[in-house]
Amino acid sequence: MPILVMKFGGTSVADLDRIRNAAEKVRAEVERGYDVIVIVSAMSGKTNELVGLVEGTSPLFDAREYDAVVSSGENVTAGLMSLTLQEMGIPARSWQGWQVPVKTTSAHSAARIEDIPRDHIDQKFAEGMRVAVIAGFQGISDEGRITTLGRGGSDTTAVAFAAAFAAERCDIYTDVNGVYTTDPRITKKARKLDRIALEEMLELASLGAKVLQTRSVELAMRYKVRLRVLSSFEQNTETSGTLVCDEEEIMESNVVSGVAHSRDEAKMTLVSVADRPGIAAAIFGPLSEAGVNVDMIVQNISDDGRTDMTFSCPTDQVLRAERAMTEAKERGEINFHELIADTEVCKVSVVGIGMRSHAGVAAQMFKALRDENINIKVISTSEIKISVLIDRKYMELAVQALHDAFDLQGNDS
Template identity: 80%
Template sequence: MPILVMKFGGTSVATLDRIRRAAKRVGREVANGYDVIVIVSAMSGETNKLVGFVEETSHLYDAREYDAVVSSGENVTAGLMALTLQEMDVPARSWQGWQVPLITTSAHASARIEEIPTDNINAKFGEGMKVAVVAGFQGISPEGRITTLGRGGSDTTAVAFAAAFGAERCDIYTDVDGVYTTDPRICDKARKLDRIAFEEMLELASLGAKVLQTRSVELAMKYKVRLRVLSSFEEQSDEAGTLVCDEEDVMEANAVAGVAYSKDEAKVTLVSVADRPGVSAAIFGPLAEAGVNVDMIVQNISE
């Protein structure tokens, strides 16, 4: 069977009614002949609540235990989604990151995906399972500890699964019906784009657009995963939402696709930097190891 990946964000699974609505969409794709991998986020607000518990318990918390706590929200959603599908007579089961296993680096709270073996889930598809409901945002480190991928990590999980399993498409269900030229809550002239190139979406995501996580777009571009951004609250046609695809698939592309803004950037100036080989590596190496994203570098003539 062809495989389809469907990802449901926190607002799409915020209540049991919304989980049932999402499950009906999954059931329709199963009826259309797909084996489906569903990636779920925690129910809306749940991750913030869990983070608050950790911070209230310990100001200097162990990052490994932080991941153990905050990853539990996705486990709850995955189990509830699998139960709902089973009630609809759709053969489904839930998978936590370590059961797949989704193997990551050891950088807790900002881990990166290393490998997704397909054997376990494909074996279950072969036995008659139609839907694998996978807890997004989480994996397992080489040391055997639960890891998380950082905020928005469920998007990255979904694209990574689509790449690993050679999925026909990866549908991202969220609370908006696609990618807009700018934030429609701020500008009433914003309009929805039917298609946008990976490169343009990557720029918008890195500059503050919240529709997709930056790492998920990078992965999609690298592995040529066709992404579709859809609303989980509206009935969909085959052409609904926004398709994120190769530039050659976008006909008559505009010079400017959209405008984004970011409210959480910092400017840092380093003075008296020695002019000798290896200085740049000494500065940017530790930043990269700490997971700090440097967006723009301006270098002046040293005095």
């Protein structure tokens, strides 16, 4: 029988009523003829509760014990989902990560899945089981210890199972009914997309559209997994939600598919740095070691052998970045006159596969912002994305202006 993977997030399994609601959706797919692999998150709030307990024991805790504690939330949901399906008369059983086993690296709290052997679950399907319920977010290391995949990791579990079992599709059930052209809280003109390319989704995910964990989209790209994002709280049909798929499945690519934003950005400028070979490494090496996630980088034109170096990072890493730069200066590795931190900025981006073959998108974006008198502080581009840093107070205005400029409300994909 064809295999379908269905993943339910924390709000979709928050209590027994919601677990029953999710189980009804599983039942519908079983009745359509699928063997189903269900991936569950912890009931909403549970993971935070467990993380709070762990953090209460020690400021510098052992990540191996953290993983052992925090993974227990998914184990509870997996058992309850299996019991609920059994009560509906559907042959089901649960697996914890180590029982499959979901083999991962030993990078505790941020482990990567290395292998998912199929034999045990395949055998149970052959014996008549119709649903395998898997505790998401977790696996087991070579040392036999429990690992977790990082927050949002159940998305990655789902995609990895879909890849391993060559599933027809991987349905991600959540509390929104799909992927939108932009955040619907910012403009009511935001429109749900029927389809979006995996490459576009990857940019959107990494830009802070929190529908899917970034790594799960990377994995879906690598293994050509068809993803669908849809709501647990609506009646769905086979075409509900948003299909996140290979570019080739999308008839006509949009020049721009969506406008993303990220609120908590900071802009840091090292003023008057000596412009010499190796200076970038001397700056960004220490930042990386200090755990600063540098995003955009801009180097101004050199003047008299000195230059200004600007980069962006999350606002909560500004202090760490300042400390790293001051210490590098004290060690004599770099030299600058001043370090200016601007924590009142945000990032706005337009994303679209069609950009590759369509010139003038940047010009159109900059014109739309100029028409609203919004000053651009930093620009960075990739093949399918253009991002700008602007003052945070203009964020909503910029998103609305760009959504209009690229006619996203009416542009049916």
